Every structure is written in structure tokens, then in C-alpha cells.
Amino acid sequence: MAEPVLAVSGLRKSFGALAATDGVDLALRDGEILALIGPNGAGKSTLIAQIAGTLAPDAGRVTLAGRDLAGMSVAARARAGLGRTFQVSSLAMPLSARANVRIAVQARAPRRFGVLRPVARDAALNAPAEAALARVGLGPARWALPVASLSHGERRRVELAAALAARPRLLLLDEPMAGLGADGTAAMADLLEALRAEVPILLVEHDMSAVFRLADRIAVLVAGRIIATGAPDAIRADAAVQQAYLGVDA
Amino acid sequence: MREGVVSAALLGALLAFGLGAWALGEVFFVNLAARVACVALAGAGLNLALGFGGMVSFGHAAFFGLGGYAAGIAATHAFDGGAFAGVLPGTTSMPVVWLAAMLAAGLAALPIGLISLRTQGVYFIMITLAFAQMIFYFAISFPAYGGEDGLPIYLRSELPLVDASDPLDFFLVSFALLVAVLLGCRTVLAARFGAALALARLNPVRLATAGIAPLPVLLAAFVASAMIAGLAGALFAELNGFVSPAMLSWHRSGEIMVIVILGGVGRLAGPVAGAMLFVALETVIGGWTQYWQGWLGLILLGVVLFARGGLIGALAGPVRHG
Ligand SMILES: Nc1ncnc2c1ncn2[C@@H]1O[C@H](COP(=O)(O)OP(=O)(O)OP(=O)(O)O)[C@@H](O)[C@H]1O
Ligand SMILES: [Mg+2]
Numbered sequence: 001m002a003e004p005v006l007a008v009s010g011l012r013k014s015f016g017a018l019a020a021t022d023g024v025d026l027a028l029r030d031g032e033i034l035a036l037i038g039p040n041g042a043g044k045s046t047l048i049a050q051i052a053g054t055l056a057p058d059a060g061r062v063t064l065a066g067r068d069l070a071g072m073s074v075a076a077r078a079r080a081g082l083g084r085t086f087q088v089s090s091l092a093m094p095l096s097a098r099a100n101v102r103i104a105v106q107a108r109a110p111r112r113f114g115v116l117r118p119v120a121r122d123a124a125l126n127a128p129a130e131a132a133l134a135r136v137g138l139g140p141a142r143w144a145l146p147v148a149s150l151s152h153g154e155r156r157r158v159e160l161a162a163a164l165a166a167r168p169r170l171l172l173l174d175e176p177m178a179g180l181g182a183d184g185t186a187a188m189a190d191l192l193e194a195l196r197a198e199v200p201i202l203l204v205e206h207d208m209s210a211v212f213r214l215a216d217r218i219a220v221l222v223a224g225r226i227i228a229t230g231a232p233d234a235i236r237a238d239a240a241v242q243q244a245y246l247g248v249d250a
Numbered sequence: 251m252r253e254g255v256v257s258a259a260l261l262g263a264l265l266a267f268g269l270g271a272w273a274l275g276e277v278f279f280v281n282l283a284a285r286v287a288c289v290a291l292a293g294a295g296l297n298l299a300l301g302f303g304g305m306v307s308f309g310h311a312a313f314f315g316l317g318g319y320a321a322g323i324a325a326t327h328a329f330d331g332g333a334f335a336g337v338l339p340g341t342t343s344m345p346v347v348w349l350a351a352m353l354a355a356g357l358a359a360l361p362i363g364l365i366s367l368r369t370q371g372v373y374f375i376m377i378t379l380a381f382a383q384m385i386f387y388f389a390i391s392f393p394a395y396g397g398e399d400g401l402p403i404y405l406r407s408e409l410p411l412v413d414a415s416d417p418l419d420f421f422l423v424s425f426a427l428l429v430a431v432l433l434g435c436r437t438v439l440a441a442r443f444g445a446a447l448a449l450a451r452l453n454p455v456r457l458a459t460a461g462i463a464p465l466p467v468l469l470a471a472f473v474a475s476a477m478i479a480g481l482a483g484a485l486f487a488e489l490n491g492f493v494s495p496a497m498l499s500w501h502r503s504g505e506i507m508v509i510v511i512l513g514g515v516g517r518l519a520g521p522v523a524g525a526m527l528f529v530a531l532e533t534v535i536g537g538w539t540q541y542w543q544g545w546l547g548l549i550l551l552g553v554v555l556f557a558r559g560g561l562i563g564a565l566a567g568p569v570r571h572g
Contacts, residue, residue: 052459078461090459092452095571100456103449106442107461113470118440125442146571166461 003066004029005170005200006051011060013043013050013224020046021057022224026202028170033192033201035211038221039244044204045087047221048172051202052084053077065169079107083168083199085159087175093148097138097158100147101129104166132165133158136191153184160191164199171201177210185210212236220244253566257432257519264290264526265425272418280417281489286522286529287424288486293509293521294431295478300507301516302439303471304451308375309362309382310506313476315498316358317351317483319389322401322493324350329404344409344423347484355480356473358385363472367465379500386498400494403487414488424485428522431478436518447471448571479506508546512553514560516569523561 004027013021020043028034036044049055051062053074062069069077078084091100102119105128106112119125133143136157147155156176163171176192177185189210192201196214205211211218211232218235220228222244228235235241264286271279292314299305324347327333327340334340341347366377390398406414413419438444446467449457454464487493496502505528513524531549535542557564 054455073463074455074458075461075463078459084459090453090455092449092456094452094569095448099445099448099571103445103457103462104460106445109442112442112462113446113467114442115438116441118437119442119445120440122442162456162460 002029005065006202007061007063008047008051009061011047011050011062012058013046013055014058019224021050021060024060024221024224024226026219026226028200028202030200031197032216033196033203033214035203035205035215035218036221037205037208037211037218042221043224044221045174046224048084048174048202048204052082052172075107078166081169082172083163083166083170084172085156085163085174085176087178087204089152089155089159091147091155091158091162094146096144097133097147097150097154097161098126098129098143100158101132101162101165102126104162105129105132108166129161129165132161135164136161137187153180156180156184156188164195168199171195171199172204173201174204175206176203177205177207189213253517253519253562253570256562256566257522260519260522260526261425261429261432264522268418268421268425272421277417280421282529282533284417284421284424284489285486286525287421287428288482288489289506289509289529290522290525291424291428291431291485292479292482292506293513293524294428294435295475295480295482296506297475297510297516297518297521298435298478299472299475300510301514301520302435302444302451303447303468303475305367305468305472305475306371306375307366307378307472307475308500308503308507309378309380310476310479311498311500311502312362312382312385313355313359313479314483314486314502314506315389315493315495316354316385317480318487318493318497319395319401319483320351320354320480321347321407321484321487322403323395325403325405325407325488326395326401328407342405342407344407344414344488347407347488348427348481351480351484352477353480355483356477359473359476360469363469363476367468367472379503382498382500382503386495386500389495389498396494398495400492400496403491403493406488406491420489424489427481427485431481432518432522439518443467443470508550512550512560514562517560517562517566520560520562523565527561 006028008024008026011021011024024047038044050057053072064080102125105125138154138157147158177188180188185207192214215232218232219226220241228238228241268280268283296310299307323334324341328342362381366374369377395401408414412423446462450464450467457464509521509524509528512527513520531546535545553560559568
């Protein structure tokens with residue numbers, strides 16, 4: 001089998017006495033959506049943060065396409081191919097949707113810190129940014145608006161567009177459906193479905209219908225440990241999972 | 251676009267004031283206009299860090315003063331034939347003085363920025379202040395260049411084609427540098443570097459997630475900001491014919507910050523508006539009472555409470571982002 005795009009092994013992180021990540025192993029291959037589910041406080045966001053480089057693990061290893069990410073900053077990991085969206089959107093609110101996405105294109109451009117040509121008229125930056133915005137379903141009428149004036153659902157799309165505009169090797173999506181409502185969730189699921197062939201996705205999500213629709217495999221995280229990994233049907237049938245999680249939720 | 255009109259009008263007013271004063275033979279007011287240009291230039295430097303980079307530096311007098319000392323030391327050694335640190339001779343060439351002032355300020359800003367940028371918020375304010383105070387006390391206690399008494403500049407340095415000792419010429423040179431720096435800042439801020447700097451200020455997490463580390467961007471802006479302040483300091487020292495530790499004092503840092511806030515934080519021509527108001531108050535109210543800074547404080551309070559965009563905000567409305 002081909003080398004996994006993302007491999008996490010023996011990852012540990014404690015906050016004082018709390019083991020938020022307690023020996024996690026994960027592998028994610030091309031063409032795959034791996035859903036990571038688990039109750040609130042299970043350590044899902046903490047795990048994403050360690051993969052993305054925001055948080056340093058106490059132990060363990062994270063590799064991206066075989067490359068060890070240890071010691072690499074958030075920015076370096078992003079350039080190495082990690083695309084990420086946050087559980088709570090993190091955008092520059094006064095800036096336009098286009099500017100928020102454009103910076104991701106700029107980060108990959110040959111001249112990242114030009115001082116002469118205005119970005120507003122730089123087609124090499126704007127065209128890919130606008131293509132990414134169109135891809136996530138945000139129309140041209142919204143591109144120039146400050147993100148602060150966009151709806152919650154639109155902001156989630158802008159974040160995803162920013163991640164896509166960087167042409168990532170891997171997407172880490174932390175609850176992309178949260179707060180979207182039924183229609184928004186379905187539209188986001190369609191979008192992710194279309195992305196599957198393009199870029200593998202580690203999907204943290206509480207919306208079970210979306211998870212079972214999208215996931216090729218599901219990993220269940222409880223109290224920092226992965227208690228089960230497998231195909232959706234197997235996870236649905238797993239007694240431990242039902243007790244720990246699905247039973248509570250459903 | 252309206253902000254561009256307001257900025258051009260402010261610069262036009264300053265130019266007209268200087269030229270008008272010269273036409274009326276009022277040398278005092280020509281020098282006053284040059285003072286506004288120098289102070290506005292220092293403010294433009296701080297604005298790059300404070301307004302566009304979100305770095306609230308309370309130590310920019312250090313860079314302003316280092317620029318002043320660069321001018322003073324260059325003039326001293328041009329006069330006595332000595333050399334700074336035993337190797338750098340004096341000079342009477344104004345561009346060389348400018349370069350020396352910017353280098354001195356930039357070289358100091360590099361380690362100061364590198365260390366200060368590890369902190370945020372009020373700690374950043376305090377650590378930049380602390381560095382400036384260190385340089386201030388060093389200047390006071392180091393006797394070679396006048397110590398507490400400062401250093402006179404008997405002759406202004408020279409620039410081809412202009413007579414820098416003439417008040418009008420000196421004003422025009424200062425004014426031209428101010429305009430050049432503002433135009434340069436406008437260009438850089440609209441370009442890729444400026445886009446990264448805006449993100450570093452507004453949401454560093456977004457910038458890093460996009461793939462650009464915020465720290466080097468902020469550090470570059472901090473150093474450039476210091477270099478502009480250093481250039482302003484060199485001009486200011488030559489204007490006054492004198493440099494002393496007062497140029498390095500925290501009062502001076504406060505004044506530069508007040509000018510930026512009065513004019514409008516993060517507005518390109520904010521420091522021009524702020525410097526005009528500041529020097530006008532200093533001259534007019536300062537002529538009636540030595541407690542003019544109390545009035546300045548009241549006005550500053552009013553701006554901070556009621557007009558957060560400063561003078562430019564009041565004239566041109568809120569910032570418009572691309
Ligand atoms: N910086 C921190 N310091 C201390 N404790 C933390 C920190 N970050 C997270 N935690 C704790 O670690 C545990 C895991 O948090 P995490 O945010 O990863 O959960 P999650 O699975 O993403 O939950 P949710 O579904 O609510 O988003 C929680 O108990 C949380 O309180
Ligand atoms: Mg979470």
C-alpha cells in the first residue's frame with residue numbers, strides 16, 4: 001500500500017493531570033476522508049492543533065507524505081501542504097473575503113514579500129483566490145465584502161477557500177458543519193464529497209449524518225484515546241462506541 | 251479615495267504654509283514648517299509599526315535620537331577630523347548623514363525588535379520603553395559626545411544643488427523626504443509585504459495558517475519604522491543645530507505617539523495632521539502658558555474617547571480595506 005499522506009504515531013499531550021492526547025495513532029491515505037468523532041472534550045481539536053503545529057506534543061511523531069514535521073512552525077507546515085480550518089473561524093474580520101484567501105495564494109507564490117506591485121491588481125494572486133471562492137460557492141458579489149459582514153456559513157466557506165487556495169496535500173477540518181443549519185450542512189457535505197478525489201481530509205465533525213455520508217473510515221476518540229477505527233458500518237455496530245458516544249448522541 | 255484627497259490637501263497646506271512664510275520673510279515660521287515636517291516624518295515612522303503593524307512601541311525616541319546623534323557625531327568629526335569608534339570619519343554630505351542615521355536606528359531596532367516581539371500588549375510597550383531608557387542613560391553617561399549637555403551641530407551638512415543652511419531650502423528638503431517616505435509607505439503597504447503586515451496585525455493565526463510566519467514580517471516593519479524615525483531624527487538635529495539626550499527621552503517617545511494618535515492610527519497622512527496640530531498647540535498655547543501640555547492632554551483624551559480615527563478619521567471617514 002502506498003505511503004500514507006498523514007501518519008500520526010504515539011502522540012501524547014497532557015495539560016497538567018489531563019491527558020488530552022493519550023497515545024494516538026492515525027494514518028490517512030490519498031482519496032480518503034477519515035472522520036474523527038468523539039464526545040466534547042475528547043481531544044479532537046487538541047489533536048488537530050498538534051498536527052498543524054499550534055501545539056507541541058509531549059511525545060510522538062507526525063509525518064506528512066513521509067516527512068517528519070517535528071520542529072516545524074505552523075507556517076512551515078502550511079507551506080509543506082497542511083490546509084486547516086478552525087472550529088471557530090479565524091479570519092481577519094475587517095478584510096475582504098478575497099484578501100483573506102489571497103494571502104494563502106501569496107504564501108505559495110515565488111515572491112512572497114514584493115514591495116512594489118499592489119496586490120489589489122495582482123492577477124497572479126487574485127485569480128486563484130477568486131477561483132477558490134467560487135469553488136466553495138461564494139459568488140463574486142461577496143468577494144469584496146469585509147468578512148465581518150458575511151454570515152457565519154459564508155465565513156466557514158471563506159476559511160475552506162483559503163485552505164484550498166494553498167493547494168494543500170491534506171485538509172484538517174475542525175467541525176466545518178457547526179452552526180450551518182440543515183441546508184448549509186448538506187451543501188458543505190456536497191462540497192467535501194467533491195473534494196475527496198482531490199485532497200485527503202481529516203474531518204472532525206459532530207453531525208453524524210454528514211459523517212456517515214462522507215467518511216471512508218471513522219476513528220472514535222474518547223478521553224484522548226482512539227477506541228475504535230473502521231468502516232462506518234463497523235463503527236455503527238461497535239458496542240464500545242455506542243456506549244461511549246453514539247448512544248449518548250442518538 | 252477620499253483619504254487620498256485629504257492627505258494631499260494636508261501636505262499641500264504644509265507646503266503652502268512654508269512657502270507663504272518665506273514669501274512674507276517670516277523665518278521663524280519657515281523653521282516651524284520644517285519642524286512640522288521632521289516631526290511628521292518621525293510619526294510616519296512610528297505609524298508603520300504602531301498603525302500598520304499593531305506594534306505599540308513606546309521607545310521610538312531611541313531611534314529618533316540615534317538618528318540625531320548620527321547627524322551630530324558626523325558633524326563633530328567633520329569639524330575635528332576625528333573618527334567614530336576610531337574608524338568612521340565625519341562627513342558633511344547630507345545623504346551620507348541620512349544613511350548613517352537610518353543604519354544606526356535600524357541596527358538598534360533589529361535586536362530590540364527581535365526581543366520585544368516575543369512579548370505582546372502592555373509588555374511590548376514596557377520592553378520597548380526599557381530599551382529606549384537604556385540608550386537614554388547611556389547617552390547621558392557617555393562623555394565622548396557631550397554626555398548630558400548634548401552635541402552642537404555648527405554647520406548643517408550639504409546636499410548638491412541646495413543650500414541646506416537656508417531655512418526655505420531646508421524646509422523643502424525635509425518636506426520632500428516626508429512626501430517620499432509617505433509615498434514609499436503607501437506603495438509597500440499596498441503590495442504583498444503590506445498584505446502580510448495587515449494580516450500579522452489583524453490575525454496572526456490566519457497569516458501563519460496561510461503559510462507565512464508573522465514574526466519576520468513584523469520585525470521587518472519594526473526595523474523600517476525605526477529607520478524612518480532615525481532619518482527624522484537626523485533632520486531634526488540639523489534643524490535645531492543641536493542634539494542632546496532629550497531627543498532620546500521617553501517624553502519624546504510619548505510625543506511621537508501622541509502625534510500618531512491625534513492624526514489617526516494607521517492612516518497614511520495621520521502623522522502629518524497630528525504633527526501640524528501638535529506643533530500648532532505647542533507654539534500657540536505654549537506661548538501663553540508653560541502648561542500647554544495639559545491642554546494637549548485634554549485634546550488627546552477627546553480624540554481617544556470621541557474620534558478614534560483621529561483627525562484623518564474625522565476628515566476622511568473610517569479605513570477602507572481592499
Ligand atoms: N490549552 C489548554 N489548556 C488546558 N486544557 C486544555 C487546553 N486545550 C484543551 N484543553 C482540554 O483538553 C481537553 C480536550 O479539548 P479539545 O478542545 O481538544 O476537545 P474536543 O474534542 O475538540 O471537544 P469539542 O467537541 O467540544 O470541540 C478538554 O478537556 C479541554 O478542556
Ligand atoms: Mg474541538
